[in-house]
Amino acid sequence: MRLNPDHFWTYGEWLFQHNALRDGAILSVVLALLGFVIGYIVSVFKHGPSEGFLRVSQIIGQLFTVDLPKMSFRRIYAVAKLAVKESIRKKILVLIAIFIVAMMFAGWYLDPDADSPARLYIVFVLTATNYLVILLGLFISCFSIPADIKNRTIYTITTKPVRPLELFLGRVLGFTAIGTFVLATMGLLSYVFVVRGLDHGHQAASLDPTGRAGETSFDSRHRHTFTLNSEGRGTTNEAKGHRHIVTKVGDKVVVGGPIDDLTARIPIYAKGLSFTGRDGEKNEGYNVGYMSEYQKYIEGDSLSRAVWRFEGVDNSLFKDVILYDLTISAFRTYKGDIVTPVGGLIHFRSSDGRVKSEDEPFKVKEFQVDRRSVRTKLKGFIDDKPADLDFFKDIAADGSFEVVIRCQDRGQYLGMAAADIYLRPADLQFWWNFVKGYISIWLQMFIVICFGVMFSTFLSGPVAVIATVAALVLGFFGFFVDTLVNTTSKGGGPIESLIRLPTQMGSQIDMELGNETLQKAITFVDRGILLAVSQLKNAVPNFSQLDTANFVAYGYNLFGGLLARHLTIAFGYFVLTALVSYFFLKTREMAA
């Protein structure tokens, strides 16, 4: 998993600097205007232009003068409670049983030789829960109101002083409550499944004559090597994404349970990354081709450097050791010795460059996290004179410092992005990060329920399901729609493609119909369709962005800011769907 720059935006930055508030406001205004215009047109057909305008205005006016102020929590609760009972009657709790069965057999299919079993287990449980819960939300929300209309039970509700918004809110809250229960149960089961599934032990299989190093037994398809300090304590090496604590008690070496496999790192990221080229001049980093879109590269054995600038690092977060992780990659221009990784040098320096630590060599661990550390008491240079340094007194006196990396191997390149080095002051409890991952799933379920209930206020059950699935697909594959609309895809838009397919006109050649006007018209309509699809995509939530399973699986703390953004998005769609539902419930003849 790679963290993108947008993951680091604070809530405020996202809302104001990156225009989330503006985009949300534009979307709301456009939809409100669209709703008014469509409502007016329909009303004109029924009542004529002036009466039609009056009626649409009345509906909008009543929202603020009557329907919102006179909402009753007791009524909302009654409708919600009914929705819960209705869901239970539909035996949706069977879903939990299905999930349990899925987990019972999952062990057969999860690859035991995977490099990181923890990641595999977490991704499995989160993805399975995500899909099941979204399906649950979809079906319970889409069929409820249409069933009430079909059974005419809606007659006994709308002839009571129930307001349209109460009907919407009650349904959404009820279905969300039952969904939350299902999700919480699945989450608990998943947690037990992951923790128990990964738990294993080793015995010390061999110890070298010094008594300081050895090898563990081969269990759970792997073994570790370990080293012990003079006090008889140590850790194993990392294998399958975890380590073990090893302790010597008398003559016996005890290997503890796995650690570091279920983590939630709270990284402190650099505020900026800059590069210098092979001549020592500042540049943007080298681009080695398509694969380097995310990362930029520095050249080996030259003056090329990557410099990360950290600010506001509090020394109270670290004691004797500063832990940091590296996730940089290598790009080889020649094969060389393929077994030996590309090497680099790293040092820390003060912002003014006067104080710097000694260079420490490292080997690039590609596709895995290189967990490293630097002691706070270290050797280095002040004004190029050797000196004993204290990290927080000499290098990062004001909390800011720089990390400099260069590549050692001539002709090879090291690739890095701003997020490829981060400090690890402390880890969050894994279970809490796991819960946050489930909150993300909950938000997706909530949005699906809102959309399902909204569509069910004016469509029949099956059609509401199709409409909600369409919104989901647009949400999940928004990037694909973007590609379709924003790039000049070969073969044209939908109409042009329809002509090309039966006439076997290859996509490499320009379409020639022999009629320029027709051709222009087709291109114009195609562009219109694509634009409409693109706008539709903007009106539905980007579900792929809301999916945060990888944060949990790759052991990153799910940032509070990111979760707050997702909460805001969910709330935005909740308000939007509530208003659309209000409009349809208010204007719909329940007995028609």
Add this chain to the structure above:
Amino acid sequence: MATSPDLENRPATYDNDPTKTIVETRNLGKVYRDFWGRKEVQALKSLDLEVRRGEIFGLLGPNGSGKSTTIKLMLGLLFPTQGRVFVFGKEATDVSKNERIGYLPEESYLYKFLNAEETLDFYGRLFDIPADVRRQRIENLIKMVKLEHARKRQLKEYSKGMTRRIGLAQALINEPEFLVLDEPTTGLDPLGTRDMKDLILRLRDEGKTILMCSHQLADVQDVCDRVAILHQGELKELGRVDSLLKIQDLTEIHASGLTDDAKRQIREIIEKTGGKVDRMDNPTTTMEDLFLEIVKESEQRPGRRGGRGGN
């Protein structure tokens, strides 16, 4: 007069005066259209009627005559395509009017997975009734409709009669001023029908206004003060039940203690002397006869309104 030609000219305050009428329809019409907006059927044509405070008003008509449409328009379940309907002086689409209305739908469209208590609790909450009041009312209503023994049973296990009774209880949970009863006696046994009719009369005596539509003509005859008879979406007859059923040009004499001879000369005996006249009155027809006669007339002469009744 129930129908008034100058309804449109009445001062606006009339509609807002709750002492006069509970329901007032003005030139009310409903056309059902298909998806494309094409006219399918005119279910109701220019209906003008009033339901007055404290009366039991019957809505009669064969299937498809517009009874249910009228009720649905009054309750805001449908929107009129012509004219207007006011309930308690408010537009029928105004949700707040529902606070004073109780509605028993035709088939008791209730949630079958709830039991009697849960049903009443649910509808009580929809009226925003506080918990303690709700509890008391649920208790009283369950007793009133004699469902104590089945209060914890799901409605799907109920017989049709029991379903009607719990339906009625839910219609009364808010102690409504105005009750709309759609076929209240359907599915009830004779004893249950009698109970229902007694209850309707009792509710009227308590000051409630009741609008009922029914196919059970005898029931309508027994309980309604006034009736409107609809056919093919048009109002065919409107008036007091006793006036409508009276046959004006006939005299009926109930006599006893007459000899056979006296019977032969009954006309003379009455005019001159002898025997004891117990009762002398206009004879009445039954609601069923009246109803069938109106339907027959209406089919022979569409669009014409009958002229039997008074107010």
